[in-house]
Each structure stands twice: as C-alpha cells, then as structure tokens.
Amino acid sequence: MVKAWYMDTETSDQRLEHHKNPPEFISLEELYKKTGVEYFSLNVDTYTTDGVLDKIKKDRGYTYEDQIVCSKECLPNYEEKIKSFYMEHLHTDEEIRFVLDGSGYFDVRDGSDLWIRIAVAAGDMIVIPSGIYHRFTLDTNNYIKAKRFFIGEPVWLAYNRPAEREPCRARYLRALRQGFAAPS
Template identity: 70%
Template sequence: MVKAWYMDDSTEDQRLEHYANPDKPEFINLEELYKKTGVEHFILDAKKYKEDGKLDKIRKERGYSYEDELTCSKECLPDYENKLKHFFTEHLHTDEEIRFVLEGSGYFDVRDQDDKWIRIFVTPGDLIVIPAGIYHRFTLDTNNFIKAKRYFVGEPVWLPYNRPADNMSCRQAYLENMKKIQNNI
C-alpha cells in the first residue's frame, strides 16, 4: 500500500525515508495527496493484473495505448549510478508519468502547492499517475530494485525538463488545474 509523507531537506543518502519530522512523521492519505499535488493512485494486483481486467479498464478510460517495462537495478540498468542521478534531478514532463510497480519498491518525490517535497513510497500493485507539469523526481529505496510498467498516451515522449521550467505551457496548465482542485475542496 502506498504511503506518502512530507520530507526533510537533507542531502544524506536519497534512498532513505527522509521524514520531515522523524520522531512524528507527517503522513498524507491518498485524498490529501491528490488535493495537494494532483497525483492519482490506483491499487492493482501485481500478480493477477493480466487476468482481472482492472488495468485494462484504466488504460481504456485514460487512453494509455503504449506500454513498456523497466527494471531498475545495478544488474539490469546500464550506467546505473548516472541514471539514478538523472532520475533524481528535479524535473517535469509535458505528459503524465504513469508507473505500475510489479516488483520491488522506490520513491516518487513531488512538490506540493507550497513547494514542499512529499515522498511517495510505491510497492508492487501501486499504479501512480504523476500529472504533466508537476515538479518531481524518482529514486530507489535501500533495496535498490524496482520493476515497473510505464504507460503513455500514444507514442512515448519522455523528455524531462529540469527546474526551472515555470514558463512551459504544461506547468501553467498544471497550476491552473491545481487551482480548480483546491476550489473544489
């Protein structure tokens, strides 16, 4: 089950939890996560997703027509250390970032409306949708392994735009959408 919490600003090993208040972590439930960031989450069965139809329904409803699979580990990812640094650089995309965790675990960090980091811990069965235009990053946890499906609408366009990218139209659209989400609270 996905867990999310506010992070500290430590530069210590990025693979650690980094609770803003380690003595009393400030956890965020999925509804709050959506209201603060627009990030959506679905829980699927990582073992039976091919048979149960839930993933197919989500893909059809959201128009996810392309998929591939990525394994991120020292053994499987060429230039592992540099790739991990690249994934952990704060950036945004012009399209949603959709990941379905099959095995392993890791962290997606996203910025809330006050520019604070929220860390999202994903494990098998978690499908996470990070909106276009949100500043975010990814890292593994101390297990150093994740296997995930990636989904796209149409052909994949996976270009990261490092911060600052505030003038991009996807960033402006994201901020406008967040105002709408906030006004519906």
C-alpha cells in the same frame, strides 16, 4: 499499499525515507488534493487477466506501454541514471508507473513547494500529472520493476527545474489553484 509523507530537508542519501520527526503522513485523498497525483491498487498476480488494468488503460487512453527494471545489474550506467532520475524535473505528459516488483520513492512538490515522498511497492500504480515538479529514486533495496504507460507515442523528455515557461507547467498551476476534480 502506498504511503506518502512530508519530507525533511535534503539528506546525503536520497534512498532513505528521511521524513519529518515525527512523520507527517498524508492520506491518498490529501495527496490528490495537494498535488493531483492519482493512485490505483492492482493485483500483481492477476492484473493480466482480471480486467482492472485493461479498464484503466481504456478509460485513460493509454495506448503504449513498456517495462523498465532499475537495478545495478540491469540498468546501464546505474549510478548516473539514478542521479538523473533524482533531478527535479517535469514532463509534458503524465508519468504513469505500475510497480510489478521491488520498491522506490517518487517525490512530488505540493502547492507550497514542499516535498512529499510517495513510497511505492508491488501493486501500486501512480499517475503523476503533467507539469508537476517531481523526481524518482530507489530505496535501499536498489531494485524496482515497473510498467510505464503513455497516451500515444512515448515522450521521454524531462525538463529540469526551472521549466516555468513550459505550457504544461502553467496548466498544472492553474489546476492546482482551482482544485483537482475527482480522480477518474
């Protein structure tokens, strides 16, 4: 089950938990209200046959998917890639990840521009809204295998901060001010 908490200031090792002491954990409901990030729990042993993922894909219009493995053995230019994933950025489309194996961290900014760290592991699926500043890193296990989903053709562009002129950023900030509707 996913955990989320407010982070301390930056540390030299992005792969450590580094949360406030004592940790300020937040619930999935709070995470959604503060960021618009949605969470689904799926069974990695039955997702191909139980229909749960198929229903999510149909309801949300995901028509393209692929799989990524991040590890020293599988990812060319591993250290450079991990550093690029950790650069604060946004996308013009949602970022959807379903973790099949391994673990890692997604960091997202709340409405006060504070970092919330989301620890994901096998069975966790998160949807990061278009226009939110975020980043990704592995944890100290240095391994994750995940499915990625897209509506239509995949969009791989990341816009590093500052990207305030991107229309998706304005839409995200408007949704944040208005409050996020109940997740679908």
